[in-house]
Amino acid sequence: MDFIDIKHVNKVYKNGVTAIYDLSLKIKKGDFVFVIGGSGSGKSTLIKMLYREERPTSGEIFLGGLNVAKLRNSKVYKLRRKLGIVFQDYRLLPKLTVYENVAFALEVIGAKKDEIKAKTLKAIDLVGLKAKTRNYPTELSGGEQQRVAIARAIVNNPRLLICDEPTGNLDPDMSKDIVKVLDTINKEMGTTIVMATHDREIVNDMKKHVIALKDGRLVKDFEKGTYDNEVV
Amino acid sequence: MKLFRMFGRNIRDAFKSVGRNFSLSIASISCISITLIVVGLSLLISYNVNNFTETIKKDVTIVVFLSQDTTEEELGTIKDEIEKFDNIASIVVKTKEEAKKEMMLESEIFEATMNTWPEEDNPLRDSYLIKVDDIEKINETVELIKKIEKVEVVDYGEGMVEQLIDAFKLVQRITLVIVIILIVVTIFLIVNTIKLTIFSRKREISIMRLVGASNLSIKIPFVIEGMLIGTLGSIIPIVVTIYGYVAFYDKFNGQVFSPLFKLVAPEPFIYIVSAIVLVIGIIVGMFGSGRAVRKYLKV
Structure with missing residues (x-):
């Protein structure tokens, strides 16, 4: 079954810039997908439309049966609870510890205290940060901060993990670590992962489903693709 | 929960x-x-x-003097009549006897003079002391009171009050x-x-x-x-x-x-x-x- 089904999506920003032209694609459940493309290729717009930060101008986006394109502002939170999102700049709260940052995602949705504790510790363990549970984000390296962000994204057992250039601020070794963590999550928890990146090495190493965008158009959609093959 | x-x-x-x-x-x-x-x-x-x-506002009082020949009975009926008006908060009757006593207490000169007055020949007048609910309508109330027979003088400090x-x-x-x-x-x-x-x-x-x-x-x-x-x-x-x-x-x-x-x-x-x-x-x-x-x- 297709978990993500994008049908004839166009996106025109208010300033008149067209970011996406007639995009249609399908992503299977449990898939690990790289979205690649240069600056201005529309990959960020596509990612933003998946978590409903942006709305398509026309077309439909189905996410596990839910039409994300038609979702009202006041209902967006229902979608977000089923997703995990990871950004290039981590977006952690600097005044909270690692534990509190991860637990935050469960607290705001009103989970029970012991449930929060169990899930939070499990997620922190999964990303390999058990020893830094009580540290503050400023005391961590970039790679560690990104792992905290991943732990926060997966603590709620989302069916989909969206990553917008998660390795953009990291050196190659740390980047590999992060992708390894994501791969583990994909395999162990069966979480579908959509990751926007322009890191050639990672894409080539992983041999995963690759979607290439150029100037807002879908140029390649490979089951086991590499970066080199693409006309990026 | x-x-x-x-x-x-x-x-x-x-x-x-x-x-x-x-x-x-x-x-x-x-x-x-x-x-x-x-x-x-x-x-x-x-x-x-x-x-x-x-x-x-509460201190403002309308004083109504009645004519000399008002009987005690009329004193009562006019009071009832005034009480029926809209704007009346309270009405107190002050008979000429009461006025006389009050004045006699005020100064010795009054006392000396008034003591010479015979009981049935009191030149003072019966009066009402009236307080109103709404001071802004005091004029209308005064006009109403003036129309009553036997009412001679109505005084409420016109001008000042306005x-x-x-x-x-x-x-x-x-x-x-x-x-x-x-x-x-x-x-x-x-x-x-x-x-x-x-x-x-x-x-x-x-x-x-x-x-x-x-x-x-x-x-x-x-x-x-x-x-x-x-x-x-x-x-x-x-x-x-x-x-x-x-x-x-x-x-x-x-x-x-x-x-x-x-x-x-x-x-x-x-x-x-x-x-x-x-x-x-x-x-x-x-x-x-x-x-x-x-x-x-x-x-």
Whole structure:
């Protein structure tokens, strides 16, 4: 079954810039997908439309049966609870510890205290940060901060993990670590992962489903693709 | 159950974040304090001014003299007739005998002269002392009374009363306008200060949205925090109101310039003003945060 089904999506920003032209694609459940493309290729717009930060101008986006394109502002939170999102700049709260940052995602949705504790510790363990549970984000390296962000994204057992250039601020070794963590999550928890990146090495190493965008158009959609093959 | 849990967390978080954003909280709290002090003072003043005017208004009396040949029976029927008018608060009959006694008590000269009057030949007149409900309609009431047979003289200090009424109206209007302007300015100031403090927490709000907090659950902690800040901000104004007013009252022995201008007794007056100040603080705090957060809740 297709978990993500994008049908004839166009996106025109208010300033008149067209970011996406007639995009249609399908992503299977449990898939690990790289979205690649240069600056201005529309990959960020596509990612933003998946978590409903942006709305398509026309077309439909189905996410596990839910039409994300038609979702009202006041209902967006229902979608977000089923997703995990990871950004290039981590977006952690600097005044909270690692534990509190991860637990935050469960607290705001009103989970029970012991449930929060169990899930939070499990997620922190999964990303390999058990020893830094009580540290503050400023005391961590970039790679560690990104792992905290991943732990926060997966603590709620989302069916989909969206990553917008998660390795953009990291050196190659740390980047590999992060992708390894994501791969583990994909395999162990069966979480579908959509990751926007322009890191050639990672894409080539992983041999995963690759979607290439150029100037807002879908140029390649490979089951086991590499970066080199693409006309990026 | 979930609701209670969220509520408990919200209250805990409100206290935490007032502490965490200490300098900004202090800024909001002192802004609220200063403006609420001004609001409290203007409430005290306007209420007292109102009180002066009310006392003076209540003092205005219409004196109605009846003609010499009025019988005791007529005295009663005319009284009943006047009582049927709309605007009558009270009517007291003062017979010529009572007037005589009163005057005799006032001075020895009167006493000496009046003692020579025979009992049945009293040149004084029976009269009514009338107080009205609405002083602004005193003219109409007087006109009605004048039309009654046997009524000879109606006196209520014409001219003087109208001038007083106009002056009171003006004073009341001015104080009302000042209080309203102050409250509006307070709200504006507080909303802006809270907006500033929330602007610095834009990131926190965006992360909350990201991890799936509903708009309401984002808003509630900020609203509770606003209430808390409003409450903390009204402590000093309440202290100022209570101690300041009592000290002022004691210093002037409860009146300003003359016994005519009596100050309102401190109890329960100061507690009412304090409660109003507290309620304004809380509502404005809530309202301010609520509005300020709303700006960041759109996608």
